[in-house]
Amino acid sequence: MPSPTVKLNSGHEMPLVGFGLWKVDNATCADTVYNAIKAGYRLFDGACDYGNEKECGDGVARAIKDGLVKREDLFIVSKLWQTFHDQDKVEPITRRQLADWQVDYFDLFLIHFPVALEYVDPSVRYPPGWHYDGKSEIRWSKATNQETWGAMEGLVEKGLAKSIGVSNYQAQTLYDTFKYAKIRPATLQVELHPYLQQTELVRLAKAEGIVVTAYSSFGPTGFIELDMDRAKGAAPLMEHEAIKAMASKHNKTPAQVLLRWATQRGIAVIPKTSRPAVMEQNLNHTDFNLDQEEIDRIAKMDLNLKFNQPTNYFPTEKLW
Numbered sequence: 667m668p669s670p671t672v673k674l675n676s677g678h679e680m681p682l683v684g685f686g687l688w689k690v691d692n693a694t695c696a697d698t699v700y701n702a703i704k705a706g707y708r709l710f711d712g713a714c715d716y717g718n719e720k721e722c723g724d725g726v727a728r729a730i731k732d733g734l735v736k737r738e739d740l741f742i743v744s745k746l747w748q749t750f751h752d753q754d755k756v757e758p759i760t761r762r763q764l765a766d767w768q769v770d771y772f773d774l775f776l777i778h779f780p781v782a783l784e785y786v787d788p789s790v791r792y793p794p795g796w797h798y799d800g801k802s803e804i805r806w807s808k809a810t811n812q813e814t815w816g817a818m819e820g821l822v823e824k825g826l827a828k829s830i831g832v833s834n835y836q837a838q839t840l841y842d843t844f845k846y847a848k849i850r851p852a853t854l855q856v857e858l859h860p861y862l863q864q865t866e867l868v869r870l871a872k873a874e875g876i877v878v879t880a881y882s883s884f885g886p887t888g889f890i891e892l893d894m895d896r897a898k899g900a901a902p903l904m905e906h907e908a909i910k911a912m913a914s915k916h917n918k919t920p921a922q923v924l925l926r927w928a929t930q931r932g933i934a935v936i937p938k939t940s941r942p943a944v945m946e947q948n949l950n951h952t953d954f955n956l957d958q959e960e961i962d963r964i965a966k967m968d969l970n971l972k973f974n975q976p977t978n979y980f981p982t983e984k985l986w
């Protein structure tokens with residue numbers, strides 16, 4: 667079943683169901699991307715920071731060479747890392763990322779976080795990560811979000827990105843962007859699952875014509891791989907009694923219920939798995955709808971529980 671699509675404010679159509687590439691091993695990444703294309707995925711959500719864009723590009727190139735898809739059938743998303751926010755660094759790094767993917771444009775390019783860090787040359791370390799020294803030192807850049815957004819707009823003007831958007835923005839950063847944007851963000855990618863519903867932010871994005879993409883749709887599950895205490899301590903969403911009951915009523919899996927909770931409202935999803943059978947399950951979940959009672963039940967599950975927090979990556983000072 668091909669994914670339904672949603673029209674972005676840039677005029678381009680984006681698949682509602684895509685494939686996430688964070689934590690996909692370099693050794694298996696090309697095969698994973700190839701298998702996902704074979705399973706029917708067309709949208710791939712990558713980033714400099716995932717450290718696997720070359721391998722993603724190999725998977726795409728093989729699929730195109732084998733005649734599974736053409737470039738124009740795919741919707742390739744990537745993201746600008748924090749150390750490249752200075753105006754003069756945006757285009758060169760985008761060109762490098764495009765070369766890694768072996769394509770000449772991104773369908774969508776996002777500011778990964780509204781946080782600017784001091785430039786680290788790719789010859790020193792790539793991907794650079796959060797820390798200037800690769801260990802613990804945080805060094806800020808003076809680049810403003812306005813400066814970076816202007817450079818992102820330049821990517822569209824040069825044909826390097828068809829659409830541009832933002833990630834990990836909250837309402838204040840969005841309102842600020844609206845003041846100076848010549849090209850409005852097409853999408854907002856944020857952590858979104860029943861434990862972190864971001865209802866007001868979703869409402870704002872919708873009112874402003876920005877499509878929301880939910881990441882980490884399964885809540886703690888994606889962070890257990892990182893051995894995160896907060897995730898290990900949270901009840902797995904896929905084992906939640908209410909979600910399991912909805913799955914059995916609709917003859918679906920709990921994962922499909924969690925994904926449908928988003929896509930039913932026009933929110934895009936980008937689940938990640940390396941198992942082909944699970945890839946198909948995640949892609950083919952849009953042929954049923956949750957009813958109002960089920961939607962109301964999930965609304966009660968919000969805990970404002972966020973797993974992906976930049977402060978987790980900063981050295982913490984002793985407060986007492």
Ligand code: NAD
Pocket residue numbers: 685686687688689711712778833834855856880881882883884885887888889891904919921922936937938939940944947948974
């Ligand atoms: P996810 O919510 O997709 O969860 C992944 C985990 O769920 C894996 O352990 C996988 O094996 C398991 N899983 C997947 N499908 C399943 C199924 N049907 N049944 C049972 N288990 C299943 O987590 P994620 O990787 O955190 O997020 C998805 C994508 O979102 C990432 O790969 C990345 O592309 C994007 N993302 C973006 C940001 C950002 O800052 N913009 C942050 C995090 C993630």
